[in-house]
Amino acid sequence: MDKPTTTYPQFDEANDQLPKGHSLASIRVETGVSNVASSAHPSHPSLLDYPRLKRRINPNVIWLSLAGSVMLLFLLIPILALLFRSVADGALGTFLTTPAVAEALRLSLITTALTLILAIVLGTPLAYLLARHRFPGYGIIDTFLDLPMVLPPAVAGIALLLTLGRRGWVGQWLDQQFGVTIGFTTLAVVLAQLFVAAPFFIKAAKAGFEAVDQNLETVAASLGSRSLRTFWRITVPLSLPALLGGIVMTWARALGEFGATIMFAGNFMGKTQTMPLAIYASFDGSGGLNEAVTLSVILVIVSFAVLLIFKALSRYGARAWSMVEEVSLDGKAASINSSKPEA
Amino acid sequence: MSMPDSPNEPAPEEAPILLDLAIQKQLKAFRLEVDLRLRADQGHVVVLFGPSGSGKTMTLHCIAGVTDPEAGYIAVGGRPVFDSRNGLNVKLPERRVGYLPQNYALFPHLKVTENIGFGLFSWEKKRAESRIRELITLMQLDGLEKRYPRELSGGQQQRVALARALAPEPAILLLDEPFSALDAAIRAELRQNLALLSRELALPVVFITHDLEEAYMLADRIAVYDRGQILQYDSREEVFYRPATKEVARLVGIRNLWEGRVLTLRQEERLVQVATSFGAMWVTLPSTQALPEPGSMVTLCLRPERVRLLPLAQPTQAADAPPNRYSGRLVNEVARGSLHTLFFRPDIASEFNLGEAENINRISSIQLPDLELEVTAQHYTDLMRSNPTNWQVEIAPAAVHLVPA
Numbered sequence: 001m002d003k004p005t006t007t008y009p010q011f012d013e014a015n016d017q018l019p020k021g022h023s024l025a026s027i028r029v030e031t032g033v034s035n036v037a038s039s040a041h042p043s044h045p046s047l048l049d050y051p052r053l054k055r056r057i058n059p060n061v062i063w064l065s066l067a068g069s070v071m072l073l074f075l076l077i078p079i080l081a082l083l084f085r086s087v088a089d090g091a092l093g094t095f096l097t098t099p100a101v102a103e104a105l106r107l108s109l110i111t112t113a114l115t116l117i118l119a120i121v122l123g124t125p126l127a128y129l130l131a132r133h134r135f136p137g138y139g140i141i142d143t144f145l146d147l148p149m150v151l152p153p154a155v156a157g158i159a160l161l162l163t164l165g166r167r168g169w170v171g172q173w174l175d176q177q178f179g180v181t182i183g184f185t186t187l188a189v190v191l192a193q194l195f196v197a198a199p200f201f202i203k204a205a206k207a208g209f210e211a212v213d214q215n216l217e218t219v220a221a222s223l224g225s226r227s228l229r230t231f232w233r234i235t236v237p238l239s240l241p242a243l244l245g246g247i248v249m250t251w252a253r254a255l256g257e258f259g260a261t262i263m264f265a266g267n268f269m270g271k272t273q274t275m276p277l278a279i280y281a282s283f284d285g286s287g288g289l290n291e292a293v294t295l296s297v298i299l300v301i302v303s304f305a306v307l308l309i310f311k312a313l314s315r316y317g318a319r320a321w322s323m324v325e326e327v328s329l330d331g332k333a334a335s336i337n338s339s340k341p342e343a
Numbered sequence: 344m345s346m347p348d349s350p351n352e353p354a355p356e357e358a359p360i361l362l363d364l365a366i367q368k369q370l371k372a373f374r375l376e377v378d379l380r381l382r383a384d385q386g387h388v389v390v391l392f393g394p395s396g397s398g399k400t401m402t403l404h405c406i407a408g409v410t411d412p413e414a415g416y417i418a419v420g421g422r423p424v425f426d427s428r429n430g431l432n433v434k435l436p437e438r439r440v441g442y443l444p445q446n447y448a449l450f451p452h453l454k455v456t457e458n459i460g461f462g463l464f465s466w467e468k469k470r471a472e473s474r475i476r477e478l479i480t481l482m483q484l485d486g487l488e489k490r491y492p493r494e495l496s497g498g499q500q501q502r503v504a505l506a507r508a509l510a511p512e513p514a515i516l517l518l519d520e521p522f523s524a525l526d527a528a529i530r531a532e533l534r535q536n537l538a539l540l541s542r543e544l545a546l547p548v549v550f551i552t553h554d555l556e557e558a559y560m561l562a563d564r565i566a567v568y569d570r571g572q573i574l575q576y577d578s579r580e581e582v583f584y585r586p587a588t589k590e591v592a593r594l595v596g597i598r599n600l601w602e603g604r605v606l607t608l609r610q611e612e613r614l615v616q617v618a619t620s621f622g623a624m625w626v627t628l629p630s631t632q633a634l635p636e637p638g639s640m641v642t643l644c645l646r647p648e649r650v651r652l653l654p655l656a657q658p659t660q661a662a663d664a665p666p667n668r669y670s671g672r673l674v675n676e677v678a679r680g681s682l683h684t685l686f687f688r689p690d691i692a693s694e695f696n697l698g699e700a701e702n703i704n705r706i707s708s709i710q711l712p713d714l715e716l717e718v719t720a721q722h723y724t725d726l727m728r729s730n731p732t733n734w735q736v737e738i739a740p741a742a743v744h745l746v747p748a
Contacts, residue, residue: 215448218409221435222442223462224511233461237452 079300086297089290101295103270104278108255111186111274115193115254116201116247123202128231130202131209145199156195157263164191165264188265189272193254200249208242209235241315248310252303275299358384359421361547362515366405366415366425375401375412375571381547385578386563388541388548392555392582393568393594399551402568403517406549407442408435420514420547441508441516441546445523447500449492455479455503456488462511478506481540498529505537509544516541516548522557534560555596559583567591584646585629585744592644592746598715599645602748605635614740617643621689621714624667627740640748647684649742650716654731667738674713683723686713687736 086092096102130142148156164171165183174180182188212235220230236243258276265272267281275295282291362381367374375398381389391399404410406417408424411432417425419440424433450458456475463471479485482502492500501521508516521537522530538561541548552558558565558579565582567575574594575587586592592600603617603624615626615634624643628634635641655670671689714736718726 213446213448215444215446216450218407218435219442219444219448219507220450220461222407222409222438222440223507224436224439225461225464226436229464234450 082293082296082300086293089293092294092297096294096298098291100269100273100278100282101291101298104273104275104295105298107186107189107270107273108275111189111193112251112254114190115197116251118190118194119198119201119250120247123198124205127202127205128209128235131206132214145202148196148199153196153257153259154263157192157260160188160192160195160260160264164188183264184266184268184272186265186271189261189274192260192264193257196257196260197250197253200253201246204242204246204249205239208239208246211242212238244310244313248307251306255299255303358382360418361387361420362389362406362549363416363418364402364406366402366412366417368401368405368410368412370401373398373571377402377573379566379573379576381564387546388550388561388563390558390562390565390579391549391551391568392558392562392565393553395553397568398571399568400519403519403549403551406515407440407517408433408438409442422514439511439514441511441513443504443508443516443518443521445519445521447504449500449504449507451492453491454488455484455490455492455495458492458503459506459510461507474510478510482506496529497525498533501525501533505540513546516544516546518548518550520551520553522552522554537561567594569594585632586644586746589642589746589748592642592744596646597644598647599643601643603641603643605637605639605641608634608637610634615745617641617745619643622667622669624738624743625740626743626745628745632745635745641745642748644744644746645714645738645742647715647717649739650687650714651737651739652685652687652716652718652726653735653737654726654729655733655735666740668735669738670733670735673734681720683718683720685716685718687716687734688713689736
């Protein structure tokens with residue numbers, strides 16, 4: 001070995017350790033193998049001789065549970081008290097059929113359903129627009145949508161009165177042109193609920209649409225699918241959990257709506273007296289505490305049931321949706337096929 | 344701007360134009376200007392090759408209709424789909440393009456068959472079903488029909504995405520770096536499959552990659568992109584072995600680039616003698632290339648695999664006639680599995696006495712550039728058997744390519 005071996009140490013190494021003609025790469029491979037072998041080193045006892053690690057509860061969990069239970073009990077006990085009281089006095093049975101209670105329940109279910117439909121129909125295009133496009137004033141609009149969620153409902157009531165009340169900007173015009181009055185009607189209840197609750201759906205739907213990879217929509221379009229079909233077959237199923245979450249929040253907010261309703265729609269039994277208003281009315285006057293308790297318990301039970309259903313739906317939502325789609329498509333295909341005589 | 348087609352290629356007017364593209368688009372400081380035409384007799388796979396951010400994906404999006412160019416003309420399979428002169432802009436659903444984005448974008452809530460059949464909604468049910476069946480067989484997806492995309496391997500996902508794109512019988516297939524998300528072994532296999540498939544399909548394919556090997560393997564023609572421009576658009580052989588400029592040479596992985604000065608010409612043999620920093624070198628020019636003026640500066644391009652490495656048997660001859668031989672030493676090596684990259688430093692021989700060449704030599708010989716060469720592992724083993732200390736390289740005059748300095 002003369003000059004080059006000193007100049008190129010890697011050749012030297014190769015000559016020392018390996019038969020001629022082997023490269024550095026093969027050296028590396030061999031050391032790699034010997035490293036693997038050393039993991040089963042004989043100086044360690046067999047794996048069977050090691051005792052199992054004793055599982056202990058993480059001390060943090062204990063502290064967290066203690067602090068958490070205080071909060072949980074505070075939230076839970078009043079509800080339980082309500083349930084207990086309603087059963088103990090037999091109030092539930094007596095007042096369930098009272099016209100005030102029945103009317104309030106009926107009205108609440110109808111108005112919240114209408115609110116929900118309006119929020120979905122009118123809110124979805126806006127949510128999709130905000131999710132997919134950026135334009136001047138985007139930030140302002142986005143922040144503006146948060147406003148109804150932050151404002152006290154009483155402010156919403158005043159604002160609605162100023163706009164749609166008999167002497168409001170739009171209300172006055174409606175009154176003069178068509179003789180239509182919105183204030184203090186069932187429609188007013190729906191509008192009050194929509195005003196405070198719709199942003200919940202819009203926000204949730206926007207987040208849901210944003211989370212759907214736009215590439216999916218692009219590919220769907222490249223496969224010949226038009227926007228509306230792409231929306232129904234791709235965007236909606238994939239954002240379904242978010243949409244359902246938004247629907248629950250919106251519905252819950254609408255069901256509990258009190259401030260805006262009482263200011264804009266008033267408190268007329270069978271017309272604008274929804275559950276929360278009825279609770280306040282009976283507590284304040286005619287029905288007494290028992291009726292208020294009954295109404296409250298009904299509200300608790302209905303809300304809890306709806307929340308559970310939606311939670312289950314959103315968990316299996318996307319899959320359930322695609323199954324529904326499949327069934328309906330198969331049905332359609334079948335009906336088309338059966339109507340045509342087969343060749 | 345694209346390079347004109349080389350004059351040795353016939354340009355029959357009757358060959359249908361599979362893809363015709365002349366577009367421009369400005370996006371903030373980035374400007375895309377692309378002019379590209381694929382004739383049926385030139386093959387049907389175009390690879391857009393270049394560094395990331397050079398405008399490849401934007402071009403693909405313009406063809407697909409995902410984004411609109413500012414001005415220009417696009418025709419796919421002879422059918423104009425965009426023409427800013429008359430406001431024509433066929434929307435994505437009507438363009439009939441098979442578009443495959445980088446992440447495949449499989450519909451996660453749909454099974455394999457539903458993904459493949461997504462574009463067949465307007466087909467009659469029986470026909471759609473048999474089309475899906477056909478593609479499942481073609482893409483070797485048998486047994487996976489009921490799976491959801493997340494239950495598939497990367498390679499299977501890609502095959503489903505390809506099947507889905509092909510299902511509605513598109514006029515063109517657009518693939519955006521389809522192999523970038525896969526590991527090496529699957530990548531090689533799928534690449535081969537796609538190469539075979541694209542030969543089988545009578546369908547123009549536009550394919551984006553920044554991988555050299557992939558580009559060469561799959562392309563009929565390569566468009567070399569850099570900063571929103573096509574530097575060269577030509578057959579893959581031309582681009583790889585006869586790059587038009589130094590920039591293209593760099594982008595297509597020609598590792599050996601030297602400055603040189605033209606010494607003498609042998610017109611009848613189309614031989615050019617060029618003085619380089621490590622000696623005179625003979626270069627054969629193809630008949631398509633004009634001979635340079637003696638005394639002009641040129642850049643020599645040499646692919647590392649086109650150099651022949653030999654143990655030094657006898658002292659090097661003066662390089663006054665082909666082939667070019669240089670003696671020297673190996674100064675470094677990198678083992679890359681099946682290939683070895685070696686770095687060769689030529690000796691500056693005392694017999695090197697070509698007056699003008701020496702002048703160049705003096706200027707730039709402070710740090711001699713090493714010659715990078717590539718040999719197969721087997722060849723390397725054979726060479727090392729005798730453990731030689733001195734080497735020589737032989738460079739065929741036809742292996743060297745000249746571009747303007």
